[in-house]
Amino acid sequence: MAKIQNPMNKTLIKIDGLYKIFGEGEQQALTRLRQGADPAELFTQYGCSVALNNITLEIYRGEIFVIVGLSGSGKSTLLRTLNRLIIPSAGEVFFSGQPLSGLSAAALIQLRRHEMGMVFQSFALLPRRSVLDNAAFGLELAGIGTAQRHKQALAVLAQVGLEQVAGQLPHQLSGGMQQRVGLARALVVNPTLLLMDEAFSALDPINRREMQELLLRLQASQRRTVIFVTHDIEEALRIGNRIAIMQQGRVIQTGTAEQIVNAPANAYVRRFFAGVDTSRFVLAEDYAGAFSGQLTPPREQPHDRNR
Numbered sequence: 001m002a003k004i005q006n007p008m009n010k011t012l013i014k015i016d017g018l019y020k021i022f023g024e025g026e027q028q029a030l031t032r033l034r035q036g037a038d039p040a041e042l043f044t045q046y047g048c049s050v051a052l053n054n055i056t057l058e059i060y061r062g063e064i065f066v067i068v069g070l071s072g073s074g075k076s077t078l079l080r081t082l083n084r085l086i087i088p089s090a091g092e093v094f095f096s097g098q099p100l101s102g103l104s105a106a107a108l109i110q111l112r113r114h115e116m117g118m119v120f121q122s123f124a125l126l127p128r129r130s131v132l133d134n135a136a137f138g139l140e141l142a143g144i145g146t147a148q149r150h151k152q153a154l155a156v157l158a159q160v161g162l163e164q165v166a167g168q169l170p171h172q173l174s175g176g177m178q179q180r181v182g183l184a185r186a187l188v189v190n191p192t193l194l195l196m197d198e199a200f201s202a203l204d205p206i207n208r209r210e211m212q213e214l215l216l217r218l219q220a221s222q223r224r225t226v227i228f229v230t231h232d233i234e235e236a237l238r239i240g241n242r243i244a245i246m247q248q249g250r251v252i253q254t255g256t257a258e259q260i261v262n263a264p265a266n267a268y269v270r271r272f273f274a275g276v277d278t279s280r281f282v283l284a285e286d287y288a289g290a291f292s293g294q295l296t297p298p299r300e301q302p303h304d305r306n307r
Contacts, residue, residue: 012193012225013059013082018091020077020249023048030089039248051077052088053249062223064215066240068233068272073246075229079197082227083116084108095193113142117186121198123178125170125185131157132166135184142189149188156184160214176207180214187218196228200235212239233272237261237281245269257281 021029025046032042039050051074059065069075080086082093084100093100095111103111117138125134132150133140135157139149157163160180170178179199186194200208216239219226230236236243237257244254245265253265261281264270 010061011058012061012096013057013227014094014097015055015057015059015078015082016092016094018052018055018078018081018093019050019089020052020074020081020086021048021050021089026089050249052081055091055249055251057244057251057254059225059227061225063241064219064226064228064239066228066230066236066243067246068230068236068243069246070231072248074249075231075246076197078246079195079227079229082193082195083112083118113138114189115192116195117189117191117193118195118197119179119182119186119199121202123170123175123182123202125178125181127170129169130166131162131168131170131173131181134170134181135162135166135188137185138189153184153188156188157181159187159218160184174207176203176210179203179207179211183211183214192225194224194226196226198229198231201230201232208235215239234276237276237278245272 019030019033021033021042023029023046025048029037029042029046029048029050032045033039033050033053039053042048042050053074055078067075067078077086081088082095084093095115100108100111126137129137132153136144136149136153139152144152154163154166157166160183162177162180162184165173165177170181173181179202183199200211203211212235215226215228218224228236228239240257242254242256243260245252245260245268247268253260253269255263258281260269261273261278264273
């Protein structure tokens with residue numbers, strides 16, 4: 001396999017010492033947590049739930065960064081702190097070097113509208129609007145005129161293979177097609193960062209596979225930064241340049257698929273691979289060493305991962 005030289009080596013997102021605690025005794029619980037208290041003890045003492053526990057990460061421009069974890073591990077909470085839909089209890093998120101906590105409400109809205117797109121598990125389409133108007137919704141919020149926003153939305157619908165149904169209503173589409181509209185709506189503003197929260201998990205296996213392939217095709221041409229949350233390790237292995245595995249609010253391990261498969265941090269990580277064919281990620285020592293220092297590891301093309 002040929003090396004992939006990736007010139008993009010700058011951090012887009014930096015997460016520094018991030019905590020999130022839910023409950024009225026949040027700050028008291030935070031102090032005790034930093035002193036080493038067990039999260040279960042904090043729930044008993046303060047009625048507080050620890051969702052994020054001292055997370056520090058860097059996410060690079062142009063990579064697909066996948067966050068994997070079981071239900072309740074904190075992965076969706078972490079994702080929502082990156083656009084401040086959830087305000088962390090402590091710590092900071094930096095976007096292109098700028099701390100999000102320092103932004104005014106108006107500046108944060110502008111950042112979300114122009115730099116960040118988000119795709120949810122639920123399609124969340126407007127039922128009485130056409131596919132075209134759903135896809136153009138972000139541009140409408142940004143004050144773009146009808147003709148221009150429809151032109152841009154049609155171009156993005158063509159990218160996801162839906163230009164022929166632009167005039168239909170959401171209920172006339174299959175689930176997979178509805179999720180493509182959701183993806184088009186997120187992409188229409190050409191965001192720097194795309195946040196995807198269990199975006200394909202509501203789809204049947206065939207549609208899910210098609211959406212994974214679509215994301216990889218779009219990524220090959222656009223090189224957007226994508227942060228993708230999933231509970232499915234096979235999905236993570238297939239689409240991720242790097243993977244972070246979470247457990248009880250902590251990041252247990254971060255690395256490429258090859259690094260995690262070949263050197264799992266603990267038994268919790270190993271359990272994710274039970275029943276999964278990981279043979280294609282087992283590397284010879286000289287092969288693994290050949291790619292040290294690269295931002296994004298060599299990865300098979302979608303058809304290679306099917307072998």
